[in-house]
Amino acid sequence: MVKKDAHERVVVTGLGAVTPISSSIDELTRGLLQGTKGFGPVARFDASQYAIDCAAEIREPEGAKSLEGSRPSRLIQYAADEAIEDSGLSGSLLRKRTGMVLGTGLGSDEINTAMWQESTGREQDLAAVIGSMASCGGRAVVDRYRLTGPSLTVVTACAAGTNAAGLGFDLIVRGRADRVIVGGLDTLTQLTYGGFSSIGALAEQCLPFSTERSGTVLGENAAVLVLERMDLAMQRNARIYAEVLGYGLSNDAYHMTAPRSDGQGAKLSMLRCLAHANLAPEQVDYINAHGTGTVLNDEMELLALQEVFGDHFPRLYISSTKSQIGHGLSSAGGIELIASVLGLYHGFLPPTAHDRETMRANPRQFVQGQALLAQAEVAVSNSFAFGGHCASIAIKRWERD
Amino acid sequence: MDKVCVTGIGIVSSLGIGYQEAIDGLSKKPSDPVQLEQGAWGYPVTRTDYKAYIPRAMVRKMDRISQMTTAAVRMAMDHAESVGRPFDQLDDVGLILDTGMGSASCVSAILEEALGSDPTISPLLFPNVVANAASGQACIALGLKGLSSTLGGAGSLMYAFDLLQTGRAERIIVGGSDELNPLYTRGYVKHNVIDRNIPIGEGAVALVLETERAAVDRGGAAIAYVDHISVATDPGFRTTGPRTFRGGGLHRTVSEALSAERASSITAVIGCANGSSLLDRRERSAVGIGLLNRAELVLPKKWTGEVFGSGSILGVAVASMRLLRSSVYEPAELEVAAASAAVASASLTHRAEPMEKLLINAYDATRGQAMTTVIHKP
Incomplete structure (x- = not known):
């Protein structure tokens, strides 16, 4: 590997996540080690009308329910809180030259439903309109922590979370930020569920790389990583999980x-x-x-x-x-x-x-x-x-x- | 670091179809916005002849925003390839797109199905519901396999610029597209986010960006060089919030641009003002009376309305078109352009000498994201 200077290298110093099998990184680690699965009949809406009734859903943590915003917005704030606390960053060190790049998709059922109700002549909350824009999740974190670095939203569907981490890496290497909070956010919606059902992509079980595989099972996550310039992370003796190459x-x-x-x-x-x-x-x-x-x-x-x-x-x-x-x-x-x-x-x-x-x-x-x-x-x-x-x-x- | 240049422009807009029509459009007085069905005022794209730029077999598979996007990208490629050799390797040509709302009309149609009495969703409609559908459709139609992404709002220009400057790619098309949609428009009207003074618009804009080396290698011609891009965020910004927005983001990006460039070399400012007293006032403050007094000011949204996700690329396209034909803007038209409530008091003067550097502002109101770009003439 070619040696880069420490200010051109990027490390992971904080993690936070809410998933169908966990509401903390410790819980997720245990789940990954044990091969825990998070599948079951769809609870968020009536899926009996579809050929398949199975998804991996998040049980919203109590701590998330007290946060402001739509469900996706609350979940990403909750995950960001964990990641930022995990990183040890706070105050002006966090606010200055810290950016946000979130990979996200279609929003939430509350928002979609509100939009549709408006289209049928019922009252609509403007928050639904604004919130339905893909940027709502990232903006909630930016506002919560008063971040002033670049704030970007990647919307490349299922590649968005990975793309977002890459873009966050670039922002640091290019000197546009010292730290970037990156991640992925998507929640289960009837729109996506119905759509995946219509193209015949859903199955009762998710069996990757099996000869018996026949489709996927939809899930939802809020995932946050704190990326940081390596020299700055080392200067403050941060815990470093891994280096992004x-x-x-x-x-x-x-x-x-x-x-x-x-x-x-x-x-x-x-x-x-x-x-x-x-x-x-x-x-x-x-x-x-x-x-x-x-x-x-x-x-x-x-x-x-x-x-x-x-x-x-x-x-x-x-x-x-x-x-x-x-x-x-x-x-x-x-x-x-x-x-x-x-x-x-x-x-x-x-x-x-x-x-x-x-x-x-x-x-x-x-x-x-x-x-x-x-x-x-x-x-x-x-x-x-x-x-x-x-x-x-x-x-x-x-x-x- | 590699130099980055603009070598092609494509546009589908109320200004016209293609850069030549857009240049002509910009030389005329902005037309009055039309009243939209939802009680808003704006500049819809009413023509459909841009479809001629899309492979016939692909047109019917695309929704409208994908069609406008693909046509703009094709036009930009045609423009770039009109000088020198064509691009020889589409595997390495990327496409990075900005969009505020994505395929909004497709989402509306699907919501009718998903949440209506019959939950069956059309398998033909569903693939277009993702926000990256337009860039995906354009890549499929045109065979682009390079570094590709879609961002929600402004950012594609900076992303592509950084990838090109650092040698990660030689050629990336950047674009922006959004379409007018009743769901969003109704909400904005109802809550007074837009009104008669803030017309809205739609369309798609694309720019071919190449490293100077790649452009020279194929005998291409630079329309403009991109010198600098700065970005910053205003936490707490609310489109619907109290009118206490301090606009610090634009102050920071403009200051950064002016510290990287000699402020005296900026001969024109392409503003992001859209008729909103809040945003326009902040932009004027960020640019500063000094610069406004000696640089020309062009406000593209006087012609197109607020175009959301395509706003930042539109600004750079207008600047590039200006360099392409610097005689396009007559002083009389500039006075019209400057007649926004925000800048009317800024007592503009107009210089006759050729343009050197242009400063372009963009503001993504959904995220409070400011971006300032500086380009110069080859």
């Missing part, structure tokens, strides 16, 4: 919902990620895959991984956190990056939480069932989206040079 983006320019079967978009984003991170393929130990459990995605992703990693592919560990918490859409990249960071920090590989036959007949490679206690040095997390947007990000276990 680089990321890649691409578009496979093929179809709005289906990936190219040859995995070209995924391959380009991974190759660009490795190049940006100055990594050779054999330096990567673990892939937190996009792994939706759909027939097309998992086949395409494995093909792309084989092409990118070549002879090193059989030595890669690959798992999909969606097997535990479902597909969190725009939040997926954020929470899966956190899962990867926790794995590197604590010395485990997050699992693919099922015991079905796997596509390449090598269950060990897919970390099936429970987490594997093993120390990876470098991990890559993949996210691929509607619209052909692809994003991959590389992180490295932290050790002082």
Whole structure:
């Protein structure tokens, strides 16, 4: 790896998350280690009218309910509170030269419903209009902590969380901010549920990389990471979880919902990620895959991984956190990056939480069932989206040079 | 650091279809906004001939915002490729788009289905509901596989500029698009966020950005060089909030731009003023009477209305068009442009000599995000 100056390097110093299996990072860590699953019948709306009635839903923490705003806004503030407290940042150190980049999607049921009611002539709260804009979640955090650095919202659907972390990395490396709060936010809505149902993408179980996979299960998350310039983090003796090495983006320019079967978009984003991170393929130990459990995605992703990693592919560990918490859409990249960071920090590989036959007949490679206690040095997390947007990000276990 | 230049402009707007029509449009007095169905006033895009820029087989798969976006991107590529060799490798051409509301009309239609009596959602409509649908459709239609993203609001220009300057890419198309939609418009009207003085608009704008080296290698021609982009946020900003907004974000971005550039070299300011007394007053304060007194002031939204997610790219496109044909703005028209409530008192003077550097402001009111860009003539 090419040595960079410390002010050009970016580390993770804080984590916070609310997921279908956890309302804190400690709880999430335990869940990842044990392969806990968060699936059940849909509670937020009546899904009996759809062919599938299953999702991974968040139980809103009591502490979040007292926060202001819509449900997604409350959840992201709650996760940000945890991440910022975890980072040890406060006061002017936090406010000055700190930015916010959130990957997010369609908003919330409250907002969507309010908008629709307005369209049918009923009263509408303006907060619903403003809040329905994708920027509402990030703005809630910016306002809460009075952040004055760049505030950006990435809306590349299921690639948004990973893309947001990459953009936050860039803002620091380019000197536009010293710290950037990044993450992913999406909540389950009837709009997205009905839409995924209409294209036949839903299943009763999420079985990534299984020969029995038949679709995905929708989930929801609020995931927050504090990224910080390495020299500044070291100066204040911050706990450093991992180093962000680089990321890649691409578009496979093929179809709005289906990936190219040859995995070209995924391959380009991974190759660009490795190049940006100055990594050779054999330096990567673990892939937190996009792994939706759909027939097309998992086949395409494995093909792309084989092409990118070549002879090193059989030595890669690959798992999909969606097997535990479902597909969190725009939040997926954020929470899966956190899962990867926790794995590197604590010395485990997050699992693919099922015991079905796997596509390449090598269950060990897919970390099936429970987490594997093993120390990876470098991990890559993949996210691929509607619209052909692809994003991959590389992180490295932290050790002082 | 690589130099970054603008080599192509594409626009679908009430100003016109294509940069030449837009230049012509800017040379005329702004038309009066029309009354929209929802009680707002604005500048809808009424023509549909931009569809000629989209592959015929793709048109019917796209919603309107995707069509406008794809057409603008195609126009920008055509413009850039009209000089020198065409782009030889579309795998490396990226597209980064700004949008405030995304496919708003598609979301409206889907909500009717999802929350109505029959919850069945059209599988043909659903893929267009994601906010990145327009950029995805444009990438599919045009075969763009480079670094691609979509941002909610302003930011794509800065993102692409940084990626190009640091050698991560050689060629990225940046764009902005939004469409008028009854759901949003009704809400804004009802709560007095917009009124007769703040017309709203729609459309798509795209710019081809290339590193100077990449442009030179293919024999392309720079329309403008991007010198500087600064961004800042106003926490607590509320579109609907009390009128105590201090506008610190624009002050910071303009100050940063002017400290990076010689303030005396700025010969024109492309403002983001949209008729809102709150925002316009703050922009005037941020730019400063000194600069306003000696630089020309152009307010594109006098012609287009507030165009939300495409506002920041529109400003840079207007600046680039100005460099492309610096004679386009006659002083008389500038006086019209300056007739916004915010700047009317700023006693503008107009210089006859050629433009050198232009300062462009953008403000994303949904996030309180300010951005200031400086470009110069090749």
